[in-house]
Amino acid sequence: MSEKNREGKSTARERLAVERQKQKGAEKRRRALIVGASVVCVLALAAVVGVLAAGAGKDKKSTAAGPAVSPSGATGKDGLAIPVGKDGAKSTLTVWEDFRCPACESFETVYRPTIRQLVDAGQLKVEYHLVTLIDGNMGGSGSRHAANAAACAQDAGKFAAYHDVLYANQPKETEDTFADNGKLIELAGKVDGLVTPGFRACVDDGRHDSWVKKSNAAFQSSGFSGTPTVLLGGKNIYADQTMTPAKLKQLVQAENKG
Known part of the structure; x- marks a missing residue:
């Protein structure tokens, strides 16, 4: 090679x-x-x-969600009713309401004087059930926050007065103003002695939120069609087109005579 x-x-x-x-x-x-x-x-x-x-x-x-904490003095099944009036009253008005509901505000405006008169006379007791229908329909959380604040007012023994203040200052249905706890506390200033550290903490902590949720669930399962639902003797008087404050007064007085 x-x-x-x-x-x-x-x-x-x-x-x-x-x-x-x-x-x-x-x-x-x-x-x-x-x-x-x-x-x-x-x-x-x-x-x-x-x-x-x-x-x-x-x-x-x-x-x-934690356990439902009922406000002080709540009555009825599962403690879902806030009572206003004397226990011995012969007539009971059951009101399912939403603080954002315009129809509820209208009912309160028209019927409140008569209802308060009958309550003060010891002839009528009102059981308020708070729901969050508008939150579900319109969005937001104002119904829940307002209901919680009202329950906090009940703890302080000032539910009825604060209840009236909320309706007197109800925002438009499309505005979620009551979702602001600061606003709710500001309105509480219109009720003498309500704004205390305890009330503030109750509102800010949402202490009764789970109770409000439970109350709303009871409303949803009840078969009621809307708010307000106002029952006297088991009959929804709000659905009665002939009902007036004068007629309500007559019905209650008749029950008290019976």
Whole structure:
């Protein structure tokens, strides 16, 4: 074999060796990339799972509701009624109401003088049930916040006065003004002696929120169609087109004579 041929074969072997070495290096890098990518995918998946788990925990915490705390003196099934008037009154008016409800405000404006007169005379007791119908229909949380604040006023023995102040200052149905606890506390200033540290804490903490939710659930399952629902002797007098304050007074006085 000539010297030239030997050099050619040697050069060919060297090139082949170099090429094989390059291929081995490339294969090693490819495997490293695959392993690295797998690790990254696992870590990314773990991160996503962690975020989802944390989010789920946060949602659970934010929507968790404690036990329903009834306001002081609440009566009826599950303590869902706030009574106004003497226990010995022969007539009971049951009112399901929403502080954001315009129809409730209209009813209060027209019937309040007569109702208060009958209550003061010991002939009528009113049981108020607070619901959040407008929150569900219009959005927002003003119905719930106002109901909680009213329950806090009941704890202070000033429900009736604060109840009237809320209706006298009711915002438009589309405005969620009562969602602002500061506004509710400001309005409470119109009731002598109501604004105390205890009342403020009760309003700001939403102490009776779960109770309000339970009251609203009772309304939803009752079959009533809307607010206000006003029952006298089990009959919805608000649905009676012939009803007037004078007629309500006659009905109550007749019950007291019976």
